[in-house]
Amino acid sequence: MNTKRPLPRPDEDSEVFWEGCRAEELRMQECSECHTLRFRPRPVCPECLSDQFKWTPVSGKGRVYTFGVVRSGVLPSFREEVPYVLALIDLEEGPRMTSRIVGCEPEAVEIGMSVRVLFEALDDTISLPYFCPQ
């Protein structure tokens, strides 16, 4: 069984996002027509269907929408890391993303908690945006 940690595979849509993470900057796409920020990266705005956008840095601040504590090695690649906290983070600017809460015990994590981004380098090209208590 492959126990190597799975890494993102940046593509045409996502490479700017992952380059940003590597540079320790959280970047989102902003629609040039209606100015809505969006995440998962894509070339078309889900609000107005404009295909014009720019990448813009966001604050990296947000709140925990909800979370779960992974206490069992469901994925072999992450077995050594349990327990860890997976969460949905609502960024101040609007978009929501999946991430991990680090820098505190799992028992300290609460819905609504203020968090900020930090980056963990996994190799020379990929850094993951994690979040920790603000």
Add this chain to the structure above:
Amino acid sequence: MNGTYAIVGVGETPVGKVPEWSKTGLALLAAKRAIEDAGMNHKEIDGVLTSQMGGTFIYSLEVATLLGIQPRYTTVMELGGATSVCMAQQAMAAIDAGLCETVLCIHAQKQQTGPTRPRHTPPVDRGFDEFDRPFGHPGAIAVHAMAAQRHMYEYGTPNVAFGNIAMAMRKHASLNANAQRREPMTLDDYWASRWVVEPFRLLDCCQVSDGAGAFIVTSADRAKDLRKAPIYIAGYGQFHPHRFISDQHADATRLGAHISGPDAFRRAGITPKDIDVAELYDCFTYVVLSELEDYGFCEKGEGAEFVQDGQIEIGGRLPVNTHGGLLSQGHVEGMLHVVEGVRQLRGGEVEPKRQVPGARRALVSGHGGQMSTHGTLILSRDEP
């Protein structure tokens, strides 16, 4: 739709560990049983739908060909756990459009045993994986655990509600000869079961199974000439709110049922009070609680009370998953929820202890992905 449609045949294979049958073999066995149940000649079937079942090229036609059927209409459907319920609707639509007259719908899977069992962790791809799996996201369990956590936060839902659901499903499975987990379960067993993704314990999770099921849909007119009493599709609906629960518009405390349910009830001209038995998709305990609320069997936030004191058990206010569900009968992607709904309404086809006496109307749901897809059927003994 212009016409009226019915389910006229159902088939089910052994569930659990079925090492002697391949995945496709199970699909054929379920199909054979459904065709025999309907009392049809298989050459009369001119529509075949299958789930993706692992992604083999044009799989629905592979299954049709192996059954000796040359269909006028066939396609593969992939809506996760909502596939079976939505196949029934696709079948109705195809017949209503004149594409075909009788549709065989099949799902099979091999998750427990044998060479056709999937052995690999899926590769990291775009979509689900790129922004989830690198964080250690194990998939459906984490999505539903996070949803449950949010529900607990908004409504004060206690963990014991999940335990009550797990126990009810096990009680029903214990009465079902074709169930994977028949041994009794107590609340102490529930509390003692290990955390997987908190707030879910192992006993909050469905089984991993080999097995298959099938059903046949045709017009009410054609149904009248067949072997068994037709079970009519009186109401139907679908709603698919998002692919990813990380979508900023996703509401983790509500399922697509809050739209598909009212659509189905409106089409059937009935209300939740008229339902005698509910076969609710139950990949995790929490989903049943949310469905009870989202279908309007109780108010939002009152699901925990609704599942207390045996109210969702046979003999209770609304028997749920009279076969034991995915949680205890086995995981056949919701196909056996449809099969069970039909059998309950026919009457006398299941073990007497798990027959809901006099059941005339059943609600069957399917739910898939990251709380992504949802489908509803309202089945009726009476012609709509």
